Amino acid sequence: MNPDPAPFRFFGTERSYFSGKARAAFRAKRAFFEEILPDRNAIREIRRRTGGLFFLPTVVTPEGDTWQDTSDIIDALEARRPEPALLPATPVQRVVAYLLELYADEFMILPAMLHRWGTPEGERDARDSFAASTGDPAGSDKFADTMSGSLPMLGVGEITRDAILAHLDDLLPRMESVLADQGFLLGEQASLADCAMLGPFYGHLYLDLVPGTMLRRRYPRISYWIERMNHPNVAAFAGFREGDGLHPALRGVLELVGRDAGPVILDTVRDFERWAEQQPDGEHAPPRAVGGHESHLRGVAFQRYTSSYTLWMLQRPLDAYAALSGSERAAVDSALAGTGCEDLLAYRPRHRLRKRDFRLVCNRL
Numbered sequence: 001m002n003p004d005p006a007p008f009r010f011f012g013t014e015r016s017y018f019s020g021k022a023r024a025a026f027r028a029k030r031a032f033f034e035e036i037l038p039d040r041n042a043i044r045e046i047r048r049r050t051g052g053l054f055f056l057p058t059v060v061t062p063e064g065d066t067w068q069d070t071s072d073i074i075d076a077l078e079a080r081r082p083e084p085a086l087l088p089a090t091p092v093q094r095v096v097a098y099l100l101e102l103y104a105d106e107f108m109i110l111p112a113m114l115h116r117w118g119t120p121e122g123e124r125d126a127r128d129s130f131a132a133s134t135g136d137p138a139g140s141d142k143f144a145d146t147m148s149g150s151l152p153m154l155g156v157g158e159i160t161r162d163a164i165l166a167h168l169d170d171l172l173p174r175m176e177s178v179l180a181d182q183g184f185l186l187g188e189q190a191s192l193a194d195c196a197m198l199g200p201f202y203g204h205l206y207l208d209l210v211p212g213t214m215l216r217r218r219y220p221r222i223s224y225w226i227e228r229m230n231h232p233n234v235a236a237f238a239g240f241r242e243g244d245g246l247h248p249a250l251r252g253v254l255e256l257v258g259r260d261a262g263p264v265i266l267d268t269v270r271d272f273e274r275w276a277e278q279q280p281d282g283e284h285a286p287p288r289a290v291g292g293h294e295s296h297l298r299g300v301a302f303q304r305y306t307s308s309y310t311l312w313m314l315q316r317p318l319d320a321y322a323a324l325s326g327s328e329r330a331a332v333d334s335a336l337a338g339t340g341c342e343d344l345l346a347y348r349p350r351h352r353l354r355k356r357d358f359r360l361v362c363n364r365l
Helices: 017-028 040-050 070-080 091-106 109-117 120-134 137-149 158-181 192-206 209-218 220-230 248-277 309-322 326-336 341-346
Strands: 008-011 033-036 058-060 066-068 289-297 300-307 351-356 359-364
Touching: 008 017, 017 070, 017 091, 017 192, 017 220, 040 058, 040 066, 066 070, 070 091, 070 192, 091 192, 091 248, 091 309, 091 326, 091 341, 109 120, 109 137, 109 158, 109 192, 120 137, 120 209, 158 220, 158 248, 158 289, 158 300, 192 209, 192 220, 209 220, 248 289, 248 300, 248 309, 248 341, 248 351, 309 341, 309 351, 326 341
Parallel strands: 008 033
Antiparallel strands: 008 058, 058 066, 289 300, 351 359
C-alpha cells in the first residue's frame, strides 16, 4: 500500500488575519496540509527560503517550493487544483471576487485592528493568545506592542473610531442577509471572496473577545459561515449563483466598498504613485511604506501610511476587468453601476508592480 503523499507545510497561526484567508482556500480545495506554529526553527527556515522575509502564512509545497503572500498562494493553489474553483468563470462574479479580496485585505484591517487593540479587554485577550501560541510571554508582548503601536499608521484611533465602527455596523446586517439565503457570498460554493473576507472575520473579529461575543449573539448566519469556511463540506458545494448574478444584499455590501473603502484605497494608490514618480527611471524595489497621506472616511479626515502593496492588490481586479471582452465589461459595468466600485475599476495606474524573489518591484508604464 502506497504511503500518503507528502503534505503541504502551512506556517500560520489561528489568530493571524492572513492565515485565515489562505487556510480556507486549502480546506475548500481539500488539499492535504499540516499547519505548523512558527517556532524559532520554522522562522529561520522561512527567512532562509524567502531571502529574509518573515510573513505569515508561508507555504512549502510537497516538492519543496515556497509560496508567500496569500494572493500568490491562492493563485498557485488554484492553478494546481482547479476544482472546486475559487474563481468564478463568469465576468461579474469574477471581478466582484477580486474587489472583495481588495476590500478585505486593504480596508477591513481597520475594524479588525480597532476591535483587537481598541479596548483594554480586547488587548489583554490578544496578548494572552499570542503568549499561548508561542510559549514566550515576553516575546509575545513585544510583538503585541508592535501591533498595537501600528494603529496610528493605519489611521485607526479616536478620530476615526466612530466612522470605522459605523462602517462595520452597516456591513454586518448586509452580510447576514446574503448568508441567510445562500451558503457563501457568491452562491453555494466558497470563492476567493469568501476566503479573503474570512481573514478579518475569523482570525480577528470572531476569535477576538469583544467582537466575537457580538457576532455569535447577533449574527448567527455570519457565525455559521465562518464555521463552515473552516470546516467545509466540499462535496456539497453546488456552484456559484446562476446567471452570473449577485444576491441583492451583496450589492449593498459593494455600495459600502465603493462609498468607504474605495476612496481610502485610491488615496493610498495615488500617493504611492506620486512617490514612484520621484524615483529614478528603471525598475526599483519600493519599501512597504513610502510615507504618509491624508484620507477621509465618512467625512472624517485622517492621516495614514502609504502602502506600496495597495497598488499590487488593486491591480488584481483591474487585470481581471481588462481581460474581459467588451460585452463582458458592459455586464460588469451594469452590475456595479451606482455602487462606487466603478471608480476603482476606472483607475489607470501609471506604474506596474510585480514580484521578484518575494519582493515588490516597480516600473513606470
